[in-house]
Amino acid sequence: MTKGRLEAFSDGVIAILITIMVLELKVPHSGDLQALRALVPVFLTYVLSYVFLGIYWNNHHHLLHAAERVNGKILWANLHLLFWLSLVPFVTGWMGENHFDPLPTAVYGIVLLFAGVAYLILQKAIVAHQGPTSKIAAALGNDVKGPLSALLYALAIPLAFVREWISDGIYVLIALMWLVPDKRIESRIEG
Amino acid sequence: MTKGRLEAFSDGVIAILITIMVLELKVPHSGDLQALRALVPVFLTYVLSYVFLGIYWNNHHHLLHAAERVNGKILWANLHLLFWLSLVPFVTGWMGENHFDPLPTAVYGIVLLFAGVAYLILQKAIVAHQGPTSKIAAALGNDVKGPLSALLYALAIPLAFVREWISDGIYVLIALMWLVPDKRIESRIEG
Amino acid sequence: MTKGRLEAFSDGVIAILITIMVLELKVPHSGDLQALRALVPVFLTYVLSYVFLGIYWNNHHHLLHAAERVNGKILWANLHLLFWLSLVPFVTGWMGENHFDPLPTAVYGIVLLFAGVAYLILQKAIVAHQGPTSKIAAALGNDVKGPLSALLYALAIPLAFVREWISDGIYVLIALMWLVPDKRIESRIEG
Amino acid sequence: MTKGRLEAFSDGVIAILITIMVLELKVPHSGDLQALRALVPVFLTYVLSYVFLGIYWNNHHHLLHAAERVNGKILWANLHLLFWLSLVPFVTGWMGENHFDPLPTAVYGIVLLFAGVAYLILQKAIVAHQGPTSKIAAALGNDVKGPLSALLYALAIPLAFVREWISDGIYVLIALMWLVPDKRIESRIEG
Numbered sequence: 001m002t003k004g005r006l007e008a009f010s011d012g013v014i015a016i017l018i019t020i021m022v023l024e025l026k027v028p029h030s031g032d033l034q035a036l037r038a039l040v041p042v043f044l045t046y047v048l049s050y051v052f053l054g055i056y057w058n059n060h061h062h063l064l065h066a067a068e069r070v071n072g073k074i075l076w077a078n079l080h081l082l083f084w085l086s087l088v089p090f091v092t093g094w095m096g097e098n099h100f101d102p103l104p105t106a107v108y109g110i111v112l113l114f115a116g117v118a119y120l121i122l123q124k125a126i127v128a129h130q131g132p133t134s135k136i137a138a139a140l141g142n143d144v145k146g147p148l149s150a151l152l153y154a155l156a157i158p159l160a161f162v163r164e165w166i167s168d169g170i171y172v173l174i175a176l177m178w179l180v181p182d183k184r185i186e187s188r189i190e191g
Numbered sequence: 192m193t194k195g196r197l198e199a200f201s202d203g204v205i206a207i208l209i210t211i212m213v214l215e216l217k218v219p220h221s222g223d224l225q226a227l228r229a230l231v232p233v234f235l236t237y238v239l240s241y242v243f244l245g246i247y248w249n250n251h252h253h254l255l256h257a258a259e260r261v262n263g264k265i266l267w268a269n270l271h272l273l274f275w276l277s278l279v280p281f282v283t284g285w286m287g288e289n290h291f292d293p294l295p296t297a298v299y300g301i302v303l304l305f306a307g308v309a310y311l312i313l314q315k316a317i318v319a320h321q322g323p324t325s326k327i328a329a330a331l332g333n334d335v336k337g338p339l340s341a342l343l344y345a346l347a348i349p350l351a352f353v354r355e356w357i358s359d360g361i362y363v364l365i366a367l368m369w370l371v372p373d374k375r376i377e378s379r380i381e382g
Numbered sequence: 383m384t385k386g387r388l389e390a391f392s393d394g395v396i397a398i399l400i401t402i403m404v405l406e407l408k409v410p411h412s413g414d415l416q417a418l419r420a421l422v423p424v425f426l427t428y429v430l431s432y433v434f435l436g437i438y439w440n441n442h443h444h445l446l447h448a449a450e451r452v453n454g455k456i457l458w459a460n461l462h463l464l465f466w467l468s469l470v471p472f473v474t475g476w477m478g479e480n481h482f483d484p485l486p487t488a489v490y491g492i493v494l495l496f497a498g499v500a501y502l503i504l505q506k507a508i509v510a511h512q513g514p515t516s517k518i519a520a521a522l523g524n525d526v527k528g529p530l531s532a533l534l535y536a537l538a539i540p541l542a543f544v545r546e547w548i549s550d551g552i553y554v555l556i557a558l559m560w561l562v563p564d565k566r567i568e569s570r571i572e573g
Numbered sequence: 574m575t576k577g578r579l580e581a582f583s584d585g586v587i588a589i590l591i592t593i594m595v596l597e598l599k600v601p602h603s604g605d606l607q608a609l610r611a612l613v614p615v616f617l618t619y620v621l622s623y624v625f626l627g628i629y630w631n632n633h634h635h636l637l638h639a640a641e642r643v644n645g646k647i648l649w650a651n652l653h654l655l656f657w658l659s660l661v662p663f664v665t666g667w668m669g670e671n672h673f674d675p676l677p678t679a680v681y682g683i684v685l686l687f688a689g690v691a692y693l694i695l696q697k698a699i700v701a702h703q704g705p706t707s708k709i710a711a712a713l714g715n716d717v718k719g720p721l722s723a724l725l726y727a728l729a730i731p732l733a734f735v736r737e738w739i740s741d742g743i744y745v746l747i748a749l750m751w752l753v754p755d756k757r758i759e760s761r762i763e764g
Contacts, residue, residue, distance in 0.1 A: 005198055005252055007578055013443075015585030019593055020210055022659050027597065027666035030348030031674030050659070054652045061578055061648070075252065076370075086213050088239070093218035101222030168382045179649075189376065192638075196389055196443055203397030211401055215409065266443065267561075268438045277404050277432070284409035292413030387580055387634055394588030402592055457634065458752075461627045468595050468623070474601035483604030512717065 003070045006078055010064075014057045014081045021046055021053075024093035038191055042096030045108075047172060049092040055178040056085060056119070066136040067126045074129060077122040084115035105167050106160040112171070113153035120146050134142065149174050194261045201255075204273045204356055207246045208280055212237055212244075216286035235288035236299075240283040242304065246369040247276060257327040258317045267318060269315040274298070275306035296358050297351040297371060303362070304344035311337050340365050385452045388460055392446075394466045396439045399471055403435075404426055408473035424478035427490075428435060431474040434494065437560040438467060438501070441498050448518040449508045455513060459504040466497035487549050488542035494533035494553070531556050576643045581652055583637075586655045587630045590662055596620055597666035614670030617679075621744060622665040625685065628751040629658060631690070639709040647702060650695040654732045657688035676739050679733040685737075685744070686726035693719050722747050 005087075025042055058083075091111045095104040102188035123146070127137045156170035216233055219226035258265075282302045286295040314337070318328045346362035409423055410417035449456075473493045477486040505528070509519045538552035598615055602607035633654075640647075664684045668677040696719070700710045729743035 005202060008199060008581060009202045009248065011578060012203055012581045013210060015582055016207055016210040017590055019586060019589040019659055020214065022663060023593065026583060026662045027663060027670050030262055031667070031671030031677045032677060050656055057582065058648055075249055083241055086210055090213055090218060097218050097220060098222035102220045103224060117699055156310045196393060199390060200393045200397055200439065203394050206403060207398055209402040211405065266440055274432055277401055281404060281407045281409060288409050288411060289413030294415060295413045389621060389632065391583060391584045393589055395584050395592060398589055398592040402596065420692060457631055465623055468592055472595060472598045476604070479600050479602060485606060486604045492732035
């Protein structure tokens with residue numbers, strides 16, 4: 001089975017999610033500075049979620065590039081990942097609309113945690129299908145960032161009810177950690 | 192005629208439908224648990240419809256993979272299928288918004304029934320174009336799931352007015368039945 | 383220059399337009415039959431516009447399939463066509479929302495007329511680039527449906543202010559006329 | 574790394590942005606001429622933004638066509654460009670909704686300025702990766718339009734608070750300047 005449509009479909013979904021999030025930036029009915037200032041929290045959560053979706057697209061790109069074949073299990077693992085990503089615009093809007101209230105901040109972390117776990121499952125399904133001696137299995141052998149992110153999300157979720165800004169700080173930290181593209185795969189493939 | 196654009200276009204439409212459904216999860220203006228709880232029925236119908244669209248994408252993937260050529264009739268059979276799928280976000284939103292009222296539940300079944308029939312028509316058009324001795328004709332020779340689903344939908348639609356949860360149960364049952372990817376085609380192609 | 387991205391971009395835009403039109407089918411807050419009945423005119427215009435966009439996608443598919451090369455002029459002629467098509471959801475919603483009032487009905491025709499003219503311009507730009515001895519130039523030699531549609535639209539627009547249903551009838555007529563895929567190109571290419 | 578997915582993803586995002594902008598053309602609840610007239614400023618900004626996004630798509634097409642390889646830096650430079658373009662529907666709606674008030678007009682220029690700078694960064698990243706002796710480096714050697722546009726935007730932004738129509742005039746001027754596709758690359762590649 002070819003991976004072309006899997007990539008095209010995922011590209012489509014992520015592209016739409018990114019642009020649909022912008023719709024939460026509701027056009028104000030007045031043209032003054034105050035109207036713009038009211039949008040600042042929504043804008044900030046938009047930037048954060050844009051970076052997260054950009055990271056997912058980027059890593060997805062690297063991961064699928066390394067895969068040579070796909071099977072039914074991989075198709076569903078991918079749809080499962082896209083399901084959690086599809087909830088990102090909702091939690092982004094909810095967090096922005098309510099000025100980083102504890103509950104929306106925690107739910108934001110929950111959705112990102114599930115998305116992270118779904119990515120790990122997809123990664124595992126792809127490695128399993130390529131075989132233990134494949135390039136990708138070797139490249140991903142010591143995956144630290146994935147489980148570490150999951151751990152950090154699990155920390156950030158309850159902390160949202162203590163001090164909401166701690167959770168936000170953790171989310172930003174995770175984003176920064178991932179902003180560096182996955183050198184492991186890239187170098188192995190090219191080398 | 193190449194099938195590339197047919198696949199790309201269908202991928203695009205299904206990807207957008209999936210993400211547009213999320214827009215029915217309206218961002219609440221308050222950040223408490225009650226606001227979230229009010230969204231539970233909308234969320235549940237979203238999950239169900241996401242699974243259905245995922246199944247269609249998956250099977251469409253397998254079906255088109257098996258097709259070698261397309262013609263004008265196949266293009267229109269495909270557009271016909273996409274038409275019924277395009278109504279899924281509407282019926283999903285309607286069913287979720289009205290807490291599984293009888294009429295929206297029945298209309299949900301009607302749209303899925305027509306989508307199922309449209310899929311059978313597309314399948315037939317593809318088989319006819321590849322010829323009776325093609326791999327796909329052999330693979331689909333004893334299609335049971337398709338007609339069985341149609342029958343179950345036809346049952347679920349009137350039952351929505353008797354006990355609404357029976358219809359929901361049938362929808363979930365059909366989804367579970369299809370969650371297994373179409374092994375027939377997959378094995379024949381690869382074998 | 384390759385035509386791949388031109389096709390992919392057009393597929394994307396048309397796929398999104400089709401699905402965005404569905405958003406005009408606003409989810410009613412009640413689950414009874416009356417709520418559904420109020421949506422009938424919006425639904426009917428949706429079906430009509432879906433068929434029109436399907437026709438454009440289909441013919442665009444045939445036209446680009448016949449093109450071997452594209453240039454800057456073709457890219458812009460294509461963007462010009464997509465511009466008019468992008469207004470279809472708006473006029474569809476306007477006509478449906480106002481139960482086929484004269485003005486929305488006329489504006490619907492104006493947008494479709496401009497889209498039709500834009501298609502003729504694109505066709506001309508493609509033929510010019512492939513050369514007068516190309517297959518496509520021969521296949522399109524006696525294009526009757528294009529100019530005839532333009533003429534019919536030009537008739538339907540003022541007639542909307544006389545009897546609105548005459549214009550609707552003309553729109554349906556044009557759609558039926560085009561539902562047959564462009565056999566000229568198809569047969570020439572395959573023959 | 575292949576550039577296919579980068580192109581497909583960018584096509585998807587730009588296609589969606591173009592069509593999402595149309596949603597700002599809210600369907601009026603009455604079918605008379607006054608309702609249509611009220612939409613004129615929104616429509617005009619839509620046309621302007623459509624042309625800008627069309628220009629970006631066109632030039633992006635040329636630029637990526639000239640690129641042979643991509644790396645992680647290019648992926649992120651591209652996502653950065655798409656981020657600024659993703660704000661175009663918002664500023665378009667804001668400017669149109671408020672009849673070209675000074676602040677929305679200035680913010681429109683700011684977003685386009687950042688998009689222009691992001692394009693220059695992407696261009697630089699691509700040239701750096703192809704090497705100084707590549708065709709694209711030679712073709713882009715004397716890029717005048719890019720920096721000139723940035724300068725004009727920087728002028729238009731403060732001028733919006735003096736005479737708003739001067740800024741609009743500058744935006745239209747920049748659009749016209751770019752409407753001509755980038756002959757430099759096109760001729761070098763083909764020659």
